[in-house]
Amino acid sequence: MGNFRKICLATPVVALVLTVVFFVFNVIFFGHGPFGKTYRNESLRFSFRYPANYDLVEQVYVVDHFSVSLTLPVIPMLFAPSPAPPIAVDIYDNPGRLPLVNWLSTDPRSNFPKAATSTLGTLDGQTVLFYSSTDPYDQEQAAVAQGDKIYIFSETSYVPTGTVWNDFRFVLSTLKFGKVS
Secondary structure, three states: OHHHHHHHHHHHHHHHHHHHHHHHHHHHHHOOOOOOEEEEEOOOOEEEEEOOOOEEEEEEEEOOEEEEEEEOOOOOOOOOOOOOOOEEEEEEEOOOOOOHHHHHHHOHHHOOOOOOOEEEEEEOOEEEEEEEEOOOOOEEEEEEEEOOEEEEEEEOOOOOOOHHHHHHHHHHHOOEEOOOO
């Protein structure tokens, strides 16, 4: 009976130690947890969290196209021959406030494949169109129409269910529109 009591007392301690080890592993290797970073854009009124191991770059291409790229410095070009960043957000002006599917289907910058398999969902209360494309490389995308802007979140991973794929879902799950908390 004495050994049984020791095992029963040790089980919660072992569970606590494993939980702490798992948490620290996630924070160190994947950047999740309280040590991740938050991107906020006051003028475009949106924010999201992203793993701390990514570098973030903002770029204005032309007056009506703004981009936020998340790159991993540890992916060598040998394994990532595509110029696309692993995770990107492209924001386009939509002055005519076209419905999302109309804008994606008619604007040549959208990269929306005409025969795409797509599904509707929501992110932070906004209707979102999830779709994928394979031209010129495999991408998962989520597009949102918010006011006079179109937001296209893209994930270009080199392993379909790898770390980048999970990080993309983490970014989407923390997305906030209309507030920059």
